[in-house]
Amino acid sequence: MTDEPIIEFKHVSKTYQNGTLGLKDINLSIPKGQFLVVVGLSGAGKSTLMRTINRMHDISTGDIRVDGESIVHLKGKELRGLRRSIGMIFQNFNLVKRSSVQRNVLSGRVGYYSTWKSTLGLFSKEDKQKAIEALQRVGLGEKLYSRADELSGGQQQRVAIARAFMQDPKIVLADEPIASLDPLTTESVMDDLKRLNEEFHITVIVNLHSVSLAKRFADRIIGLRDGELVYDEPISKVTEKDLEAIYQPVSIVKKSEVQA
Known part of the structure; x- marks a missing residue:
């Protein structure tokens, strides 16, 4: 990890069309190679914060910079380039269930191919080998030709991690990646994310x-x-006391501040 920031939030706010406040004046600098965990109650803004980094959500005011470049007005090719460099791992895995594990992992390379080539599955021999290696890295090399819906939840999430790795990302965003997993599988998935961070110096942000x-x-x-x-x-x-305070309802926090 270095002190050089890879992501910077500068006075970022997000208000949804229905008037709901998603983010309020966020100032945050995230160094390259950091493993950052975001905590908070449901509805606190964790997913919103994460999805502004790859422009799944646009912000209302402020600026977000990735590798020193503002991303808030990127369009077309530049926006696709940003998203290609950022892997996203979802709570519900976001796999094509009827496709093979191999095809799901290779979909992490679609940003490097023309639309017609990726649609027809015309991936290079090098990328097919890369998919095998990515699956071996998460302990699923033998599942290459299995259908995604034949796998357990934990295995599906590890396929999603392999897919993210295929992008050659500089950032990986993991939005509640273990919410639907059992404790043993949770350990495996978190270990995989930590390995991406430590071995390949990828910046990882996890809710x-x-x-x-x-x-x-x-x-x-x-x-x-x-x-x-x-x-x-x-x-x-x-x-522990700090973390407990984060999860307290706002009314309790304000009451304790008045008493103090």
Whole structure:
């Protein structure tokens, strides 16, 4: 990990069309190679924050910079280039269930091919070998020709990680990647993400509800509440009391502040 930022939020706010406030004046700098965990209650803005980085959500005000370049007005080829460099891992795996594991993993390379080639599955021999290696990396080399819907939930999520790796990403975003998994499978998926981070120096940002996993895997933890950044500390300074406070309802937090 270096001190050089790969992602910068500068006074970023997001208001949805129905008036709901998603983010409020976020200022945040994320160094290259960091494993960042975002915690907070449901609806705190965790997914919104993450999805502004790859422009799945546009912001209302402020600026977001990736590798020093503002991304808020990117269009066409430039926007596709941004998204190609950012792997996304979803809670529901987001696989094509009736397709083979190989085809799902190779879909991580579609940003490098013309539309007609990717549609017809005309991937290079090198990329097919790369898919095998990506699956071996997450312990699923023997599942290459299986259909995605034949796999367990944990296996499907590891296929999704292999697919993200195929993009040669500089950033991986994982939005509640373990929410539907059992404890043993959770460990495997988090270990895979940590390995991507440590072995390949990929910046990883993960939304989690589990405080124990956040403390175990993160280099740094930030907390959101009602769209605001309310906590930001390196893991060496994170305390159990701090994390408990992030998950308290706003009314309780405000009451404790008045009593103090």
